[in-house]
Amino acid sequence: MEAARRATGQVTGQSEIPGSLTIISLGYRARCTRDGCADLGRLILRYADAGGRPMSNSAFCHAHARVRLARERAAGVKVYDDRLTSKGPF
Numbered sequence: 001m002e003a004a005r006r007a008t009g010q011v012t013g014q015s016e017i018p019g020s021l022t023i024i025s026l027g028y029r030a031r032c033t034r035d036g037c038a039d040l041g042r043l044i045l046r047y048a049d050a051g052g053r054p055m056s057n058s059a060f061c062h063a064h065a066r067v068r069l070a071r072e073r074a075a076g077v078k079v080y081d082d083r084l085t086s087k088g089p090f
């Protein structure tokens with residue numbers, strides 16, 4: 001019947017929406033940046049703008065990273081998982 005054609009990259013007039021984010025393994029000790037969370041950060045979510053320029057890095061524990069990722073995906077942010085390509089202790 002109807003092709004499910006979905007427009008990605010919605011334009012909203014709101015505050016800056018990151019174009020993409022990359023999941024990176026956290027290689028040093030840092031706390032989850034979520035308020036009230038005392039867990040160690042495990043992952044870095046690196047945000048980039050629509051042009052691919054890095055905007056910010058945030059460290060999260062697994063639980064909060066998962067919550068954040070689900071929300072960003074729902075918002076249309078492209079999510080790349082860099083953990084798959086960079087094996088090893090680095």
Ligand SMILES: [Zn+2]
Pocket residue numbers: 032033034037038039060061062063064065
């Ligand atoms: Zn946390």
